[in-house]
Amino acid sequence: IPVERIRNFSIIAHVDHGKSTLADRLLEITETISAQKKNEQVLDKLQVERERGITVKAQTATLFYDYNGEKYMLNLIDTPGHVDFNYEVARSLTACQGVILLVDANQGIQAQTVANFYLAFEKELVIIPVINKIDLKNAKPEQVKLQIQSLFDCKKEDILKISAKLGTGTDELLQRIVEQIPPPESDRKKPFKGLLFDSWYDKYRGAVANVAIIDGQVKKGDKIIAAHSMKQYEIQETGILYPDQTPTNILLAGQVGYIIANMKTTKEAQVGDTLFHLNSPVEPLPGFKPAKAMVFAGIYPTDQSEFNALRQAIERLILNDSSVTVIKDSSPALGQGWRLGFLGLLHMDVFCQRLDQEHNANVIITAPNVPYKVTIHGAKNIKQYGGAELTILNPVHFPDKQMITMCYEPMVNGTIITPDEYIGDIMKLVMGRRGVFKEQIYIDDSRVMLKAILPLNEIVIDFYDTLKGMTSGYASFDYEDSGFEETSLEKIDFQLNGQRCEELTCIAHISNVRTFAKKICNKLKETIPQQQFLIAIQATVNDGGKIIAREDIKPYRKDVTAKLYGGDVTRRQKLLKRQSEGKKRMRKIGNIDVPRDAFIKVLKR
Numbered sequence: 001i002p003v004e005r006i007r008n009f010s011i012i013a014h015v016d017h018g019k020s021t022l023a024d025r026l027l028e029i030t031e032t033i034s035a036q037k038k039n040e041q042v043l044d045k046l047q048v049e050r051e052r053g054i055t056v057k058a059q060t061a062t063l064f065y066d067y068n069g070e071k072y073m074l075n076l077i078d079t080p081g082h083v084d085f086n087y088e089v090a091r092s093l094t095a096c097q098g099v100i101l102l103v104d105a106n107q108g109i110q111a112q113t114v115a116n117f118y119l120a121f122e123k124e125l126v127i128i129p130v131i132n133k134i135d136l137k138n139a140k141p142e143q144v145k146l147q148i149q150s151l152f153d154c155k156k157e158d159i160l161k162i163s164a165k166l167g168t169g170t171d172e173l174l175q176r177i178v179e180q181i182p183p184p185e186s187d188r189k190k191p192f193k194g195l196l197f198d199s200w201y202d203k204y205r206g207a208v209a210n211v212a213i214i215d216g217q218v219k220k221g222d223k224i225i226a227a228h229s230m231k232q233y234e235i236q237e238t239g240i241l242y243p244d245q246t247p248t249n250i251l252l253a254g255q256v257g258y259i260i261a262n263m264k265t266t267k268e269a270q271v272g273d274t275l276f277h278l279n280s281p282v283e284p285l286p287g288f289k290p291a292k293a294m295v296f297a298g299i300y301p302t303d304q305s306e307f308n309a310l311r312q313a314i315e316r317l318i319l320n321d322s323s324v325t326v327i328k329d330s331s332p333a334l335g336q337g338w339r340l341g342f343l344g345l346l347h348m349d350v351f352c353q354r355l356d357q358e359h360n361a362n363v364i365i366t367a368p369n370v371p372y373k374v375t376i377h378g379a380k381n382i383k384q385y386g387g388a389e390l391t392i393l394n395p396v397h398f399p400d401k402q403m404i405t406m407c408y409e410p411m412v413n414g415t416i417i418t419p420d421e422y423i424g425d426i427m428k429l430v431m432g433r434r435g436v437f438k439e440q441i442y443i444d445d446s447r448v449m450l451k452a453i454l455p456l457n458e459i460v461i462d463f464y465d466t467l468k469g470m471t472s473g474y475a476s477f478d479y480e481d482s483g484f485e486e487t488s489l490e491k492i493d494f495q496l497n498g499q500r501c502e503e504l505t506c507i508a509h510i511s512n513v514r515t516f517a518k519k520i521c522n523k524l525k526e527t528i529p530q531q532q533f534l535i536a537i538q539a540t541v542n543d544g545g546k547i548i549a550r551e552d553i554k555p556y557r558k559d560v561t562a563k564l565y566g567g568d569v570t571r572r573q574k575l576l577k578r579q580s581e582g583k584k585r586m587r588k589i590g591n592i593d594v595p596r597d598a599f600i601k602v603l604k605r
């Protein structure tokens with residue numbers, strides 16, 4: 001198929017607006033998959049993705065479409081659907097010339113619709129606006145049309161209306177893709193140049209790389225060089241995703257497909273890299289900004305004897321997710337472990353869930369925190385810390401107050417879209433989180449887009465959930481990095497009967513220290529089960545120097561099993577067995593049993 005008959009595009013949408021459903025429908029009407037597979041959401045492959053209904057990892061599929069008696073090759077590049085994964089969306093778009101901007105006819109434009117629009121707009125891609133779910137009883141396609149027109153400045157007649165579920169309008173959409181999205185600017189006569197835009201790890205075959213062929217061609221047996229490392233590889237297989245891996249003899253300029261070379265890890269198959277033939281070097285493409293970790297947490301094996309198993313599990317997971325940063329860490333209390341950096345809290349949740357589900361790992365996860373910067377004074381201190389400016393990824397390493405000159409915290413540019421009746425409540429929420437409003441724009445007669453600068457630390461854990469809760473799910477939120485700003489911080493430690501719980505050590509803004517410490521102590525009291533002795537919970541600042549909050553957990557007195565089950569031996573044994581199984585989910589701090597998930601629970605406000 002000549003370059004002129006290739007179209008590379010993506011579907012971008014707010015979560016739940018129907019991206020996966022539309023992708024499936026397109027695969028179905030082009031007979032890439034049979035109708036029987038319907039509703040299986042072919043492109044969402046990970047177990048967590050199916051469970052949570054979100055796409056974490058972008059997937060690509062090739063379809064063939066007949067138009068005016070000619071065969072076209074359409075490469076659909078799926079994108080992840082959550083604020084945490086904007087980075088991956090931007091990445092997927094580099095392989096495209098156009099996008100379908102999908103908007104739910106009932107919900108209208110949401111925060112991510114706006115964020116995604118700008119990602120595509122900045123890359124100067126052709127944008128086809130599409131309203132989905134017009135079959136819904138309470139669909140308001142005309143109102144949504146107005147929103148799209150007013151925010152994105154497009155013509156009313158260019159906006160398509162479809163139902164991805166029923167297939168209404170999807171054939172017209174395919175025609176539009178062919179008519180409006182330009183073919184890639186590729187030259188098959190030039191030397192081979194490929195953009196590696198995604199990669200994943202296959203247990204049996206090593207790294208599989210998704211490649212957009214910019215120029216030339218590539219086939220089995222070719223010797224290629226990866227520009228970033230200048231390492232040489234031999235191509236073992238080329239193919240297209242149809243939608244499963246389907247080998248082809250060759251990949252030609254303009255096409256999007258996969259290659260398997262002797263790359264062992266996805267680190268070698270680095271996304272954003274340029275590939276070329278040995279002995280015919282090309283100008284490398286600009287590459288991608290590396291993923292920026294926004295949230296850090298410590299991960300430790302519950303039992304140090306499981307250290308190696310956990311290391312292997314983490315290594316295996318990051319083979320498929322190069323956006324996780326991994327730094328070795330250790331602590332007297334928790335032993336050997338790691339500090340992992342994630343794109344956001346959902347990303348962290350998904351990662352931990354996979355550790356548990358796919359690798360059955362027993363881990364201690366510390367309170368998540370954002371990265372802070374501090375400058376310190378005193379020649380001795382600077383020498384001890386190895387510099388005057390420190391980046392703090394682990395709150396335990398926060399330096400002594402006396403030596404700090406200035407603290408800085410990461411900020412984000414937040415976008416909230418909401419029905420206007422909630423503006424008052426949202427203002428209170430945002431200001432309570434130390435946010436500052438910048439802008440308020442009506443996108444139709446009842447919906448407002450609010451823009452605010454917020455500290456990342458205040459939105460990381462539960463901002464989105466709180467916002468959703470107070471607006472009955474009608475408000476949406478998205479954010480982007482906005483650099484560091486000066487701030488005042490304090491380190492808080494928590495102790496159980498004098499033993500520090502390192503996994504809870506955190507850094508708080510000066511204005512929040514007391515309320516936050518009180519809240520956590522209170523929650524610990526609710527979360528930690530009563531034991532045979534008194535447990536004193538204390539929050540301290542200045543490395544244990546000053547107590548700022550305290551709660552007690554009273555001991556229980558009687559043997560519960562004796563009282564409840566008196567003579568019935570088997571029931572009593574069952575209960576004891578259940579208790580000891582429960583113990584495995586516990587971690588000992590001193591002689592206190594603490595549920596392993598207690599600290600994560602405690603941190604959710």
Ligand code: GDP
Pocket residue numbers: 013014015016017018019020021022053054081132133134135136162163164165166
């Ligand atoms: P994604 O998060 O953007 O991938 O959204 P999904 O494709 O998973 O769709 C979210 C929900 O909307 C699912 O329950 C779909 O069945 C539903 N949905 C998607 N398209 C349509 C449509 O055209 N009409 C109706 N009624 N429901 C739809």
Ligand code: MG
Pocket residue numbers: 019020021044053054055081
């Ligand atoms: Mg989806």
